Amino acid sequence: MKKKRAMNESSATSKQGKVPSVEKFDPLRDALYEFATMSIEDREKLAAESVRKAIAETHAAGLPSCHASDREDYKLCFLFPDGHREYFNTIEEGDAILEKHGLKR
Numbered sequence: 001m002k003k004k005r006a007m008n009e010s011s012a013t014s015k016q017g018k019v020p021s022v023e024k025f026d027p028l029r030d031a032l033y034e035f036a037t038m039s040i041e042d043r044e045k046l047a048a049e050s051v052r053k054a055i056a057e058t059h060a061a062g063l064p065s066c067h068a069s070d071r072e073d074y075k076l077c078f079l080f081p082d083g084h085r086e087y088f089n090t091i092e093e094g095d096a097i098l099e100k101h102g103l104k105r
Contacts, residue, residue, distance in 0.1 A: 055079075063103070066094070 035043070055065045064078035064086075071077075074087035078097055088094045095105055 064098075064101075 035046075038046070058065045059079075059081040062081055064080045067077055067079055069075055069077045069087055071087055075089045076094065077085045077087045078094070079085050080101075086097045088097060091105075098105060
């Protein structure tokens with residue numbers, strides 16, 4: 001019966017027989033570290049820029065974006081690429097607006 005070797009640096013070799021580096025470039029880890037060390041203000045700026053970019057891409061594709069309503073009597077609104085808004089309170093009302101414009105949810 002073979003004994004299982006404990007995984008350590010000397011047994012963790014690649015096909016070339018070299019020990020893999022623990023300092024390898026990891027873009028996700030680096031991005032998470034950068035985000036975690038940002039100030040609250042910088043995180044808020046990053047989020048706002050990301051939202052503006054996503055809305056611009058959505059409108060560039062000819063699609064409306066959905067937002068919280070700026071009117072008290074409605075909960076939500078679609079903002080269309082041409083700048084007009086259509087307000088609604090329920091999913092069904094929103095679906096009807098999209099259908100009126102030849103779109104689907």
